[in-house]
Amino acid sequence: MTRKxxxxxxxxxxxxxxxxxxxxxxxxxxxxxxxxxxFSVKDLPQSAIKQTKLIYxxxxxxxxxxxxxxxxxxRMSLRGDVAPDSFRIDINxxxxxxxxxxxxxxxxxxxxxxxxxxxDRGYETDYRDKETNESYPEMALEHFRTSLKNKDALAQVTVxxxxxxxxxxxxxxxxxxxxxxxxxAFVARNMESLENVPKSEVVALYSGLATYYEQRGxxxxxxxxxxxxxxxxxxxxxxxxxxxxxxxxxYKAALLDMISRNEGSPVCADVYSRLLDADMAPKEKxxxxxxxxxxxxxxxxxx
Numbered sequence: 001m002t003r004k005x006x007x008x009x010x011x012x013x014x015x016x017x018x019x020x021x022x023x024x025x026x027x028x029x030x031x032x033x034x035x036x037x038x039f040s041v042k043d044l045p046q047s048a049i050k051q052t053k054l055i056y057x058x059x060x061x062x063x064x065x066x067x068x069x070x071x072x073x074x075r076m077s078l079r080g081d082v083a084p085d086s087f088r089i090d091i092n093x094x095x096x097x098x099x100x101x102x103x104x105x106x107x108x109x110x111x112x113x114x115x116x117x118x119x120d121r122g123y124e125t126d127y128r129d130k131e132t133n134e135s136y137p138e139m140a141l142e143h144f145r146t147s148l149k150n151k152d153a154l155a156q157v158t159v160x161x162x163x164x165x166x167x168x169x170x171x172x173x174x175x176x177x178x179x180x181x182x183x184x185a186f187v188a189r190n191m192e193s194l195e196n197v198p199k200s201e202v203v204a205l206y207s208g209l210a211t212y213y214e215q216r217g218x219x220x221x222x223x224x225x226x227x228x229x230x231x232x233x234x235x236x237x238x239x240x241x242x243x244x245x246x247x248x249x250x251y252k253a254a255l256l257d258m259i260s261r262n263e264g265s266p267v268c269a270d271v272y273s274r275l276l277d278a279d280m281a282p283k284e285k286x287x288x289x290x291x292x293x294x295x296x297x298x299x300x301x302x303x
Contacts, residue, residue, distance in 0.1 A: 027066055027262055029055065036074065048077045065106050066162050072097070073113065087121055104153045105179060109147075109162070112187055115143030117191055137196045144187045148205070151212055153181035174220045174267065175213075181221065184209055188228070198242035203232050220267040223258065227274060248279035269299035 032055045039048035052075035059067035062073055076090040091114065098110045122136035148154070158177045161167045166182055175181035188205055191197045210225035236245040247252070255275045262268050272292035292299075 001300075025062070025064070029059075029064075032058070040078075041229055045078055045082050049075055049082070052078065065103075065109075066166075066266055069109065069113065076117070086214070087117075091117055091121075104150045105157050105161075108148070108150060108154055108179075108183060111143045111147035112183055115140040115147065116190055118143065119194060127234055137277045138193050141191070141197060144191055147187055148180075154178065155212075155216075156181060171224065174224060176221075181209075181214075181271070192232070199232060199236050200242035200277070201293060203243060206232065219262070220265055223262055223265060223267045224270065226258065228268060230258075231274070252278045252280060265283060266299070269296035271295070 001008050032051065036048050036051045036055070037052060039045075052071045056068055056071035056075065059071060068137070070096060072090075076087075076094075079086040079090060094110065094117070098107060098114065101107045101110060113149075118136045118140035122133060122140065135179055155178045157179045159172065159182055160177065161181055162179065164181070172178075172181060184205070188202060191202050191205070192199075206225050206229035210222045210229065213219075213221035213225060230251065233243065234245050234251045235248040254274065255278060257273055258271050259268055259275070262271070269292060272288065276292075280288075
């Protein structure tokens, strides 16, 4: 009887989970999305678009932000394939939704994704459309900047609240799976792709995040953001006059200084990993690799 108890508990728990409101809601949306997939495979874009509208309306009634946003983005993509000129209508709908959003975290996510939509559309637009080519990157940048203004609100929310829209990443555990780190990484990557963004602004973004986490006692998160900051400085091609490129010698010195100040942290394995990519003699690199493996044997970087 004792041996059967764990199995019985597992079965009861599984039944409770499968019949929970959250699980039932997810199963309902899975079925709705499956129909979108079926229409897409059958090359029935209008039917797929109507299905995403149904999902959006259903999610709106239930105040399910993640499903609303997913439906909105997929519908935008589908309509773009059928009618390229539909972008303006779709983006206006998203901006109207943004204006009506009271939740600062939902608004931050909308800002980031609207920014990406403007950025992607700017790349697709005919080069002769000068007005669009100039205005869309500026609109994208403004939305990216606004998305990270309320750091406190984003830091207090975990990505669990926005599953499956946002996936958990391995490194996000070091940030407490907070939404701030995930959204900031998304925004920073996009800003680095925009030609109208000076590299110094991206550096300032990473530096500000590092300081933010340092002030809140999250040393590991701060180290990772400082690493991102150093990487941008190192990767600078010198064409951007707003940022002086770090020389290989300066980059190596900065990493060694970071290691000396943070050797007690397991995240230092990440710093060693970057150090091994720095410019140095093979023999010296081998010595650093041995040191790293001795100090951080559990790290997956050195396998």
